[in-house]
Amino acid sequence: MTIATTPAPGSSLHLHGLTKVYASRDGAVRALDQVSLSGDLGAFISIVGPSGCGKSTLMMIAAGLMSPSSGVISIDGKRITAPRTDIGIVFQSPVLLEWRTALGNVMLQAEAKRLDKRSAERRARELLAAVGLAGFEDKYPHELSGGMRQRVSICRALIHDPPQLLMDEPFGALDALTRDQLVLDLQRICHERRMGVLFITHSVPEAVFLSDRVIVMTPRPGRIDRVLDIELPRPRTLAMRDTPQFAHYCREIRDLFLARGVLREH
């Protein structure tokens, strides 16, 4: 496996004082309020929070697809004002082109980047095989299961060797077993490629399992409530989810949600 070269390892992503207010007919909607965070581009950073806390807005801004109402996003001090085309992006739905095969969908990224077609296709086939889709290269999206489609969309995000993946609740629509498998696959991929992820989720155990750092957000308007560094050894195993240390992290986040009224025990 090749390893990402640009930007240099140790690059860091800075979000500084991000505020986003949407104009709407029923008055302005405050999505984000003064969100600041810094992290190594190669780290696995999860953002957890209740629905409507501005997680997706934060990801859109981090991808350079949306500009904040105020605040700055920068990498190594260089301000980002345009879409970051070096990253890989994965949405909650697979967002595949229905008229392209699995391979064709992965190759879309290569076409956009004007990569050499022959070697890109070889890599696309390798990637699909690595996530268990060997033999499905020529299938159309409607012939694949939900989990398979999301795997294709992950391959599409990986083919150009991005230094960082941005994932917006990528496993939210999948069944629990498929979800576990994809979480394990994602951990392996990140390790092999030394690739960082900005991972948006509302699943506390998923965030703890995958992350170096978990950022907990408050309900709308989204602010950073707490930052937790997860110090579990890697690679993480499913059995680790039953350890007291893992439970401790989960409880800490859950207690925050209880304290903020995101969760209520009757």
Added chain:
Amino acid sequence: MSESEPVAATPPHIEDVEASVERRRAARATRTRLSAVLAPTGVVIALLVLWEAGTRAFGVPVFLLPPPSAIVGAMTKHAPLLAFATGVTTLEILLGFALSIAVGIPLALMIFLWPPFARAVLPLLISSQAMPKVAVAPLLLVWFGFGLVPKVLIAFLIAFFPVVINTAVGLAAIEPEKIHLARSMGLGALDTFLKIRLPDALPAIFAGLKISITLAVVGAVVGEFVGGDAGLGYLLMVANGSMDTQLLFAGIVCLTVLGVALYLVVELAERLLIPRHIIANEPTAGGTF
């Protein structure tokens, strides 16, 4: 499952079960395909027989309702006349349809790309549709005479609207994530349009073209009604004037066959351009999305 089936002493192997399931599926598919052809054919034959028998039994006068046999007779007798008229009308329809595409798709593109243009032009477009085309037909005759041009224009005026609306709506109806994805991949504006937005809109565009081709048939016939000297619409007027009901029916049959044939050509183009499973409004495809 029949009730008399004996209980097997040893349960069957999964391979055998699979083979029998597969056999049954194939048989069912064959039956479905067969009935898709046989059922409508049967209904048509039954109706024709009923029609023939009814007109004979009750002695219906031929000028009121000729039996199918008389219509077939008129068609063979007037075959050269009908063929020529069909040719004229086909030309008018095809030119009107081509003009609908040539004007409708660029217009839709402008409506999609330039919102102020859309705001300025859409009310005009919609009122142009509210206006009955038959009412404009005499005006077009004054301007363009009795030849081919006014018929083509009327066919165009009736047929272009669904092309414009469906194309504009289809282009705008894309999931926003697809556009986010394109931007984050660094896909250029032209490539985003050609590789993502246009293919995404093709099912909607073809839905518009299929409506358009049937309307173009109506437009051409209306044009010939109002001021034609050739074509199936003109033939219908002449047959009507001379109480030649057989010929009238023969003309209607030609028009119907022509309309269906042209529709099928558009549908064929659709199947060639778009993989079958993503064609919109495919009533027999079942819902996969």
